[in-house]
Amino acid sequence: MTRVEFPPHIPPDDNQPKNLAVGHGVTLPAWKWRDYFTFNVDHKVIGIQYLVTAFLFYLIGGLMAIAIRTELATPDADFIDPNLYNAFMTNHGTIMIFLWIVPSAIGGFGNYLIPLMIGARDMAFPKLNAIAFWLNPPAGLLLLLSFIFGGSQSGWTAYPPLSLVTAPTAQTLWILAIVLVGTSSILGSVNFVVTILMMKVPSMKWDQLPLFCWAILATSVLALLSTPVLAAGLVLLLFDLNFGTSFFKPDAGGNVIIYQHLFWFYSHPAVYLMILPIFGIxxxxxxxxxxxxxxGYKAIAYSSVAICVVGLFVWVHHMFTSGTPGWMRMFFTISTLIVAVPTGVKIFGWVATLWGGKIRFTSAMLFAIGLLSMFVMGGLSGVTMGTAPFDVHVHDTYYVVAHFHYVLFGGSVFGIYAGIYHWFPKMTGRKLGEGWGRIHFALTLVGTNLTFLPMHKLGLQGMPRRVAMYDPQFVDLNVLCTIGAFILGLSVIPFTINVLWSWRKGELAGDNPWEALSLEWTTASPPLVENWEVLPVVTHGPYDYGHSLEAAPEVSVQT
Structure with a gap:
């Protein structure tokens, strides 16, 4: 039983919308569609702003990927100019990481769900929350404007000295864009930590906190510890580019290896910034x-914290070929293998949850199960590359490309889709079409495997990544990869049609179509401006299915 209490009187707010929505029989304010294009401080509006903006950048990054794979369908550079290829390759990775996965997983789902899951009316710092979002569109525009000056061509890692000599103006815009995104991440992380620690309803015990909240809390702490380090490295690189300093100029006494340490101290934890919220989903x-x-609720919750801690001590496995001393290779090989343990705890927990369950093969569940297979594949190849002797041989080959796409596309993107299908009824009050959802899943699953599975063999055979021209012996597997990339591109079409149609004319979902027990489903769908007419009191856990509480929570009112 979940009971609710009337909140204290809330004074009128001139920023509240004038139109009304009905929830649980009471008419309260709701937002108009125009409000989603304004500086709005409602966490639900900001969450949807993140999701929609990130998806638009996903389409842009995906078009770059299609261009890259079209070029690689033949051994010669006969589709796009090699310099433009380098720019597409650099910005494809940058956009997909910094403007699609991270903003969707943390900014989108995190902002929309965290207050609803813990019984809060909004985030701790609503205006700071809005500022964090509005730093992202200018960052994306800076990346796109960089193409006027040739585009950044040094790869998403921006290693000097290459980044200091190719398209310096474009590289400067690239750095400014990443610093803006990093600032947004820091502001958002502060907000999440304070909100979760200080604003959950008093009746919610820590072992009743939804696992998504645990994941966002661990992610936010990790971002606060690692993001400033990347910002420092990029600012120093910016000085080398524009102000005559020589922090990373080897011919002037600079040290390029220090940049790699600064970059990867953030950028390997960035993998967990992308995947931990997906684990929560x-x-x-x-x-x-x-x-x-x-x-294994507690094991899954604490494993998020363990990944946060251990994840800060694995970055050097990206640098095994950078003259790393033997003792350091040994230490970071061990730490890299250790970080797989808490991840394995989650995998086994999910498989055990599925075992013997009354599974409903909804689109959300299909993408969740698909993620399990994709992430296990990426995790196995990650373990092989975490060992220095093997990594030395496959470093900078397509084996690495296969690995991180199975982790980040097969893992993160499948999880984002699962979350959208699951919470779309909460956000809009309507269900996504299951027929379109199954078509979307089938195309995505086939496209992912056809694109990235052959890359393992390409890497083991020695094909280098980040090049537009290659030995003709690799052409057959590259053709398969290109066909898979086009299937992936097509998979976006049924999803987009489904979202646009369902948002306006989809089946009405009701407040709790999945009969879920977590707190966000106890309010109206879509939620009211202040989330609840009356504040909830938690009396059971969010995963007590199969018990007497399995039916949708009954709500009573205490005056």
Whole structure:
């Protein structure tokens, strides 16, 4: 039973909308569509702003990927200019990481769901929350404007001295864009930590906190510890480019290896910034659609914290070929293998939750199960590359490309889709079409495997990454990869049609279409401006399926 209490009187707010929405029989304010294009401080509006903006950049990054794969369908540089190829390759990776996965997983789902899941009316710092979002569109525009000056061509790692001598103006715009995104991440992380620690309803015990909240908390702490280090390295690189300093200029006494340490101290934890919120989404989707309590709640929760801690001590495995001393290779090989343990805890917890469950194969569940297979594949190849002797041989080959795309596309993007299908009814009050969803899943699953599975063999055979021209012996596998990339591109079409149609004319979902037990489903769908007519009091856990509480929570009112 979840009971609710009337909140204290809330004074009128001139910023509240004038139109009304009905929830649980009471008419309260709701937002108009125009409000989603304004500086709005409502966490739900900001969450949708993040998701929509990130998806637009996903389309841009995807078009760059299509151009890259079209070029690689033949061994010669006969589709786009090699310099433009380098710019597409650099900005494809940059956009997909910094403007698609991170903003969607943390900014989008995090902002929309965290206050609803913990019984808060908004984030701790609403205006700071809005500022964090509005730093992202200018960052994306800076990246696109860089193409006027040739585009950044040094790869998403921006290693000097290459980044100091190719398209310096474009590289400067690239650095400014990443610093803006990093600032947004820091501001958002502060907000999440304070909100989760200070604003959950008093009746919610820590072992009743949804696992998505644990994941966002660990992600935010990790971002606060690692992002400033990347910002420092990029600012020093900016000085070398524009102000005559020589921090990373080897011919003037600079040290390029120091830049690599600064970059990877953030950029390997960035993998967990992308994947930890997705792990949280998985922990919410699977129990609901399997109708079973999550297996090993505490183990999954604490494993997020363990990944946050251990993840700060693995960055050097990206630098095994950079003259790293033997003792350092040994230490970071061990730490890299250790970080797989808490990740494995989550995988086994989800599989155990599925085992014997009354599984509903909704689109959300299909993408969640697909993520399991994709991420396990990426995790296995990651373990091989975490060992220095093997990594030395496959470093900078397509084996690496296969690995991180299975982790980040097969892992993160599948999870984002699972979250959208699961919470779309909460955001809009309507369900996405399951028929379109199954077509979307099938195309995405086939396209992902056809694109990235052959890359393992390409890498083991020695094909280098980041080049537009290659030995003709690799052409057959590259043709397969290109066909897969086009299938992936087509997969976006049914998803987009589904979202646009369902948002206006989809099946009405009701307040809790999945009969879920977590707190966000106890309010109206879509939620009211202040989330609840009356504040909730938590009396059971969010994953108590199969017990007497499995039916949708009954709500009573205490005056």
């Amino acid at each position: 998985m922990s919410e989707v699977i129990p609901v659609h399997a109708r079973k309590p999550i297996f």
